[in-house]
Amino acid sequence: MNMIKLANFLRVYVRFTIAVIVLCISDDLFSYGEGESGLTYRISHAYPIIKKVIHALESCRKPVVAALLENAKGEHLEIALSCHYRTALKTTKFGLPQVKHGLIPGLGGNEFSTEMAISIGLVDEVFSSSAEAVDRAVAFAHNLAGTFPEHRILRNCFMKDAAKGEQLMTKYMSALSTKNEKAWSVYMCLQTTYAASFLSFEEGLKKESEALQFLISSAQFRALQYVNESEILASRWKFSDKFNYQTVEPVQVRKAAVIGLGTMGSGIAIAVARIGIPVYVMEFNEAVLKERAELIYSTIRRMSLRKEITETMCNSMISGIVPISDYSMLKDVDLVIEAVFELISLKKEVFSNLNAVCKSTAILASNTSQLDIDDIASVARDPGKVVGMHFFAPSHRMKLLENVYGTYTSYQTISTAMHIGSLMGKVSVLVGNCHGFVGNRMYLHYMTESDFLLEEGAYPEQIDTTLKEFGFTKGRFEVADLSGNDVIYTVRNGTHPQKKHGKRHRERVRNGIRYCPLADILVESGRYGHKTDGKGWFKYVDRVPYVDENITQMIKSYRESHDITPRTIHFEEVLHRMLYCMINEGFKILEEGMASSPNDIDMVWLHGYGWPKSTGGPMYYAFTVETKKQMVASECKKFKFCHTWQPSVQNAILMLSALTKDATALPTLIHLFSE
Numbered sequence: 067m068n069m070i071k072l073a074n075f076l077r078v079y080v081r082f083t084i085a086v087i088v089l090c091i092s093d094d095l096f097s098y099g100e101g102e103s104g105l106t107y108r109i110s111h112a113y114p115i116i117k118k119v120i121h122a123l124e125s126c127r128k129p130v131v132a133a134l135l136e137n138a139k140g141e142h143l144e145i146a147l148s149c150h151y152r153t154a155l156k157t158t159k160f161g162l163p164q165v166k167h168g169l170i171p172g173l174g175g176n177e178f179s180t181e182m183a184i185s186i187g188l189v190d191e192v193f194s195s196s197a198e199a200v201d202r203a204v205a206f207a208h209n210l211a212g213t214f215p216e217h218r219i220l221r222n223c224f225m226k227d228a229a230k231g232e233q234l235m236t237k238y239m240s241a242l243s244t245k246n247e248k249a250w251s252v253y254m255c256l257q258t259t260y261a262a263s264f265l266s267f268e269e270g271l272k273k274e275s276e277a278l279q280f281l282i283s284s285a286q287f288r289a290l291q292y293v294n295e296s297e298i299l300a301s302r303w304k305f306s307d308k309f310n311y312q313t314v315e316p317v318q319v320r321k322a323a324v325i326g327l328g329t330m331g332s333g334i335a336i337a338v339a340r341i342g343i344p345v346y347v348m349e350f351n352e353a354v355l356k357e358r359a360e361l362i363y364s365t366i367r368r369m370s371l372r373k374e375i376t377e378t379m380c381n382s383m384i385s386g387i388v389p390i391s392d393y394s395m396l397k398d399v400d401l402v403i404e405a406v407f408e409l410i411s412l413k414k415e416v417f418s419n420l421n422a423v424c425k426s427t428a429i430l431a432s433n434t435s436q437l438d439i440d441d442i443a444s445v446a447r448d449p450g451k452v453v454g455m456h457f458f459a460p461s462h463r464m465k466l467l468e469n470v471y472g473t474y475t476s477y478q479t480i481s482t483a484m485h486i487g488s489l490m491g492k493v494s495v496l497v498g499n500c501h502g503f504v505g506n507r508m509y510l511h512y513m514t515e516s517d518f519l520l521e522e523g524a525y526p527e528q529i530d531t532t533l534k535e536f537g538f539t540k541g542r543f544e545v546a547d548l549s550g551n552d553v554i555y556t557v558r559n560g561t562h563p564q565k566k567h568g569k570r571h572r573e574r575v576r577n578g579i580r581y582c583p584l585a586d587i588l589v590e591s592g593r594y595g596h597k598t599d600g601k602g603w604f605k606y607v608d609r610v611p612y613v614d615e616n617i618t619q620m621i622k623s624y625r626e627s628h629d630i631t632p633r634t635i636h637f638e639e640v641l642h643r644m645l646y647c648m649i650n651e652g653f654k655i656l657e658e659g660m661a662s663s664p665n666d667i668d669m670v671w672l673h674g675y676g677w678p679k680s681t682g683g684p685m686y687y688a689f690t691v692e693t694k695k696q697m698v699a700s701e702c703k704k705f706k707f708c709h710t711w712q713p714s715v716q717n718a719i720l721m722l723s724a725l726t727k728d729a730t731a732l733p734t735l736i737h738l739f740s741e
């Protein structure tokens with residue numbers, strides 16, 4: 067029955083013949099990810115009708131029971147909320163995901179978490195078997211026949227914690243500001259929920275509708291729609307009509323292996339076991355193997371304690387990860403992922419060993435972050451079976467997987483790597499074989515530019531603050547301290563810092579290109595970051611970064627020793643240079659065909675490097691930058707939502723600044739809004 071018929075049915079027939087109504091809500095009524103136009107169309111055309119249905123359901127004088135099957139999310143749940151009672155399956159998943167799409171629930175629903183659905187009394191009856199769900203819901207409804215559930219109508223209910231509204235608002239606002247949240251939908255959701263604590267139902271709905279209208283015409287909504295579409299597009303790799311994600315079958319992986327159980331290999335083994343594939347794990351000696359396997363098992367147990375996985379899953383993952391010490395055990399595996407140290411000689415040695423034992427159909431993947439896949443494949447019996455599978459730390463959690471194809475990688479090998487990534491729930495992006503692939507290649511420019519800025523007059527805290535204000539979760543220097551400044555030193559100099567000690571390189575031009583050795587000086591002074599007692603670009607107390615006078619002094623002395631007169635660098639220059647250097651490299655990557663679309667580059671940065679989702683990614687941002695200021699200014703004028711503020715540009719600036727709870731954001735906002 068379509069929505070209009072349902073509304074008429076509720077209006078006319080219910081009055082006479084029907085005692086109770088059971089509305090079965092399954093998850094095929096609406097879905098997300100259809101693109102901006104689909105969602106926008108739905109909101110502008112379907113929402114007015116759905117609102118009528120909701121009103122008819124709510125005001126129906128006979129009891130209405132929603133039988134929630136499978137997923138009860140978004141608009142489905144909002145319709146269910148307008149029913150007087152709700153039944154669900156044990157496995158039903160609840161949620162209002164609109165916020166992730168840059169919107170808020172706009173049909174009268176409030177925010178709550180999936181886990182809380184049962185405990186907050188949202189559901190009246192839970193059934194375990196889907197086969198009997200509808201019959202049991204009907205039986206439940208029959209018991210209500212003859213009653214008029216006025217007290218169950220949502221608009222007649224009061225918010226439980228209404229009196230604590232302001233207090234809760236402050237608490238959540240500060241949590242969002244700690245997380246450096248920049249998505250307006252999140253703040254709007256909080257505002258509408260808060261508004262519900264002191265406004266009448268009708269006034270609350272009006273606020274909600276205003277907020278939705280604001281969001282739907284915002285740049286953030288467009289960016290988030292782009293992100294959702296790009297996530298889907300990333301998996302649809304295509305070389306030709308003959309060879310693409312639809313035509314090339316992946317190899318069926320029944321058994322896998324991971325070589326090297328350090329930071330990356332351990333997480334990869336967990337990710338493989340989690341998709342139900344038994345996995346052999348290897349280290350270079352027995353003692354390390356035993357220790358690392360135990361660490362893996364305890365990580366899995368912690369996942370179970372945190373309820374990320376069930377106990378059954380925990381046990382099967384642990385029994386599925388089998389430590390081995392001999393290559394001969396690998397003769398029947400279908401996929402091997404190597405994650406040993408980043409040394410080409412070692413990688414080649416491992417691949418030669420694999421070559422000697424693995425069956426000819428086995429796919430051999432390397433987790434290298436930048437080495438040449440063709441060079442690694444040169445020792446393989448069949449280079450077509452060699453592929454890069456570049457995971458990101460922590461590899462069982464991070465959503466990005468860069469799959470790297472070399473000159474000889476077969477389509478079937480590509481298909482398998484992409485398939486495994488999607489089974490793991492990752493955003494798998496297929497990229498070409500160039501130094502650093504897509505992510506690290508661009509990241510290198512980002513780091514280099516930040517060092518030039520230090521040389522010219524900026525300081526680490528200024529650069530990191532600017533980046534965080536833009537929306538990065540962590541700044542460039544904080545990230546380096548976290549992952550280890552020594553690691554990138556080794557990449558830059560081709561040797562470990564301890565070997566370099568005493569032979570300091572201080573050149574400002576390398577291979578004919580501008581070079582800044584400040585990061586080398588830092589590492590050679592023993593400041594690797596967190597791993598060296600929290601001393602890096604910052605000093606850390608409880609892992610919180612603080613400005614270190616020694617670093618300020620180090621930078622000043624460096625400038626003096628090179629006769630560099632520092633200048634004041636405006637935050638805007640910092641932001642532009644930090645972002646545009648990467649974007650430029652992104653365009654080069656596209657020109658060389660190392661990524662098949664700007665969307666793919668954006669997915670790498672969003673899911674691997676903490677680029678703020680609400681700006682779409684570096685390439686999307688570049689396309690919007692021309693019109694960005696005008697867009698923000700015009701959006702600001704539309705910004706009428708918050709009841710205590712007048713809809714003027716100045717007030718919107720103040721409000722956004724208050725929302726971010728970040729005083730340093732004020733200059734940026736004033737600047738953006740006043741142009």
Ligand code: NAD
Pocket residue numbers: 325326327328329330331348349350354405406407408409412416433434435436456457458459549
């Ligand atoms: P790591 O030093 O933490 O771990 C490497 C492991 O390999 C060690 O446990 C070591 O004992 C083991 N190993 C060394 N030689 C071996 C051999 N012959 N046989 C079996 N095991 C051996 O390093 P990591 O950070 O896990 O990096 C591993 C790979 O992943 C590298 O290629 C690195 O570039 C890449 N990578 C690292 C990151 C990261 O953030 N750390 C991210 C992406 C990719």
